[in-house]
Amino acid sequence: MAKSVARLKDIAAQTGFSVNTVSLALRGSSRIPDETRLLILQMAERLNYLPNQVAQSLVRRETRSVGLIITDLKNPVLTAVAQAVELELSKRGYSTLFATSNNTLALEERMIETFRARRADGMLIFPCSHRQLDHIRALRKRNYPVVLLVGDPDAGIDAVCMDERAGAYKATAHLINNGHKRIALIDGAAARGNTEKQEGYLRAHQQLGPTSDPRLMVDPRDGSVASGYWATDDLMRRNLGFSAVLTSNDSLALGALRYCVKHGLRVPEDVAIVGFDNxxxxxxxxxxxxxxxxxxxxxxxxxxERVLELIGLAGELPEAQVIQVEPELLVRESSNRRYEGANG
Amino acid sequence: MAKSVARLKDIAAQTGFSVNTVSLALRGSSRIPDETRLLILQMAERLNYLPNQVAQSLVRRETRSVGLIITDLKNPVLTAVAQAVELELSKRGYSTLFATSNNTLALEERMIETFRARRADGMLIFPCSHRQLDHIRALRKRNYPVVLLVGDPDAGIDAVCMDERAGAYKATAHLINNGHKRIALIDGAAARGNTEKQEGYLRAHQQLGPTSDPRLMVDPRDGSVASGYWATDDLMRRNLGFSAVLTSNDSLALGALRYCVKHGLRVPEDVAIVGFDNxxxxxxxxxxxxxxxxxxxxxxxxxxERVLELIGLAGELPEAQVIQVEPELLVRESSNRRYEGANG
DNA sequence: GCTTTCAGTATTATCGTTAATATCAAGCAT
DNA sequence: ATGCTTGATATTAACGATAATACTGAAAGC
Structure with missing residues (x-):
């Protein structure tokens, strides 16, 4: 906090009015005549007055801030969300409190407590696990407005998210329809219990023919390009025979692409690649x-929309509402040719 | 703010002690005997008490929060900084207030006011213009701790940053030493008055021989990969003859790379590429x-370190201190072959 | 026995604002 | 003249914490 900033009291002292008159004048109350208001406004300007939002928050019992917890700021799509959230909230007069959980439950819980202590009016959370949500459910039970950004229709918590299961199904179906029979899955989330993409991948296999092979499903260390590269390396070394790779994000896909280029494999002729997030x-x-x-x-x-709606509501929160957005598959060069078999 | 949360008063009412006793007990004062403290702690636990930081901030006259203004969250290096700042501040018990200026001065000024109103203890800023800093200088004059993340040694404002001039010099010198005589510069910042990289590029030409050609210096629409692609397209169409491209960030470089691959130009044989940020x-x-x-x-x-140091200081801020970190050039395949002329 | 000391707890003021209510003079009708 | 509005401003009490100070009763000292 800057060392000494003007307060209402200072404007009051300088103009001779009471603190309350100054407060009313600055807030444009009709009870203050224009002449008085002008004097006060000028003094406020001269003293570089800015209302202390900390004091305002205390008395208004709202901070006009929303907490956003993200698993990892290195993922471009998460930062895009962060950017969009900040912009949209700022338009509506809200500030954004950021925190990253680094995909650990302990840190996520700590950040939630931090936001709660700072009395953020509500929270938007990418939980690191889509299954361990008790701490968030407890929050909601105490009427704290929370909206998750990954969805589980049965979690009893509001959520808005992309339908990852459907997305994985579409991507896998696209590969299968292009003739691929053995498709690798590089998915960093599955190992942490977030199995939506894996489920979509498996269901596509079940419904469209090819049997899936658990050995083709690998867990990269994290969601980085490097991990995509090494996961592909690992798959190749094990000589499992596959003609396509689906990855749980685009960074991993780019790592796979780099592996192929480096080792003389043509994309999509030798290996087709599909990622997530665009x-x-x-x-x-x-x-x-x-x-x-x-x-x-x-x-x-x-x-x-939803979190502000919940914030605006008095009393008990309404029933949780889960919105899943159907994702679109964007087919590009890395997967747009029919695969005709090993020598096709 | 959650609808109804426990306060010291509630714990006091439930245990029969006064508010002050409860406060002291929770803060571990030695004036409270263990027996009493235990009772109070148990009740606090039961009521799910968390100190209201808004009230604490008001009375302590510090918020333990730092504002971070970034030009654009879509630039991976800026988000990496954001992530690192958040992590480091969180370790030290501070929260991070984020905002993006979207490279507009008006928004930057607005976000500064927002942070000031929220009484952030200090600010870290990537200013959108490295020259128009009057509003930040005014802030500093009122003893507000600010540290810029781009540096101008003469701005009179604390700063910690990479030495972009030196970086551009190194990159350009590397290309010149590899035989390149005509080097294009795709630099989005120069048009906004942030000419450090351009200066390094020009100085390398002056000192090492080749004359620079202003037609080879182009301004992409923004810092995106697409803009790098189209800036390269623009350069190529004008048929200016060049064998290397230096870009002000890696996204632009990747756009240039994509252009080359798509149009059958070999990298680095036909066009060498060097970017910024790694x-x-x-x-x-x-x-x-x-x-x-x-x-x-x-x-x-x-x-x-610096902003916390300034925050810790009472009274007038000390003289501004500018730290410029000497950057390292990482030479990779896109520029690691000697250029021997048009048919080399 | 009477002050002194001290541990344990309570009271009061404060942070900077807003909100509810109070005051007080001028203007007006009766 | 007396009371009633009303317009302009002031006073007081929150908000939820901390900090300084005040109180209280029992043990200790002489």
Whole structure:
């Protein structure tokens, strides 16, 4: 806090009015005549007065701030969400409190407590686990407005998110329909219990024919490009025979692409690649990478709508509402040719 | 703010002690005997009490929060900084207030006012213009702790940053030393008055021989991959003859790379590419892209050190101190071959 | 026995604002 | 003249915490 800033009291002292008159004048009350208001406004200007929002928050019992917890700021789609959230909230007069959980439950819980202590009016959360949500459910039970950005229709918590199961199904179906029979899945989330994408991948296999092979489902260390590279390396070394790779995000896909380029494998002729999130780096990669789109604008807008709605409500929160946005598959060069078999 | 949360008063009412006793007990004062403290702690636990930081901030006259203004959350290096800042501040018990200025001065000024109203203890700012800093200078004059993340030694404002001039010099010198005589510069910042990189580029030409050609210096619409692609397209169409491209960030470089791949130009044989920031997508691109490293950890750590130091100081702020970190050039495949002329 | 000391707890003021209510003079009708 | 509005401003009490000071009763000292 800056060392000494003007308060209402200072304006009052300088103009001779009472603190309350100054407060009313600055807030444009009709009870204050224009002449008085002008004098006060001028003095406020001269003293560089800015209302102390800390004091305002205390008396108004709202901070006009919303907490946003993200698993990882290194994922471009999450930062895009962060950017969109900040912009939209700022338009509506709210500030954004950010925190990253680094995909650990302990940190996530700590950040929630921090936001609660700071009396954020509500929270938007990408929980690191889509299953362990008790701490968030407890929050909601105490009438704290929370909206998750990944969805579980049965969690009893409001959520707005992309339908990842449907997205994975679409991507896998696209590959299967293009003749691929053995499709690898590089999915960092599954190992943490977030199995939506894996489920979509498996269901596509079940419904469309090819049997899935658990050995083709690998867990990269994290969601980075490097991890995509090494996961692909791992798959290749094990000589399992596959003609396509689906990854749980575009960074991993770009890592797979780099592996292929480096080892002389043609994309999509030898290996087809499909990612998730549709980040710009995938679109403009040397070989543009197919991707399941993440509709940042839409998810953000609806999530903010909802959390502000919950904030505005008095008393008990209404029943939780889960909105899943159907994602679109963007087919690009990395997967747009029919696969005709090993020598096709 | 959640609808009804426990206050000291509630614990006091439930235990029969006074508010002050409860406050002292929870803060571990030695004036409260263990027996009493235990009773109070148990009740606090039962009521799910969390101190109201808004009230604490008001009375302590510090919020333990720092504002961070970033030009654009879509730039991976800026989000890396954001992540590092949040992590480091959180370790030290501070919260981070984020805002993006979207590279407009008006928004930057608005966000500063927002942070000031929220009584952030200090601010870290990537100003959108490195020259128009009057509003920030005014802030500093009123003893508000501010640290910029781009540096102008003469601005009279504390700063910690990479030495972009030196970085551009190194990158350009590297290309010149590899035989390149006509080097294009795609720099989005120069048009906004942030000419450090351009200056380094020009100085390298002056000192090492080749004359620079203003027609080779282009301004992309923004810092995106797409803009890098189209800026390269623009350069190529004008048939100016060049064998290397230096871009002001890696996204632009990746756009240039994509252009080359798409149009059958070999990198680095036909066109060498060097970017800025060393983001992972450049390192793992189909052709790994050379880049001037941005030492996120170091810049972040020093900037936070400094702003916390300024916050800790009572009274007048000391003289501004500008720290410029010398960047390292990471040479990768996109520029690591000698250029021997048009048919080399 | 009477002050002194001290541990344990309570009371009061404060932070900077807003909200509810109070005051007080001028203007007006009766 | 007396009371009633009403317009302009002041006073007081919150909001939820901390900090300084005040009280109270029992043990200790002489």
């Amino acid at each position: 980040i710009e780096f995938a679109e403009y990669a040397a070989t543009p990478v197919s991707s399941v789109n993440y509709d940042v604008e839409r998810v953000t807008r609806m999530a903010i | 983001i992972e997508f450049a390192e793992y691109a189909a052709t790994p892209v050379s880049s001037v490293n941005y030492d996120v950890e170091r810049v972040t750590r020093m900037a936070i």
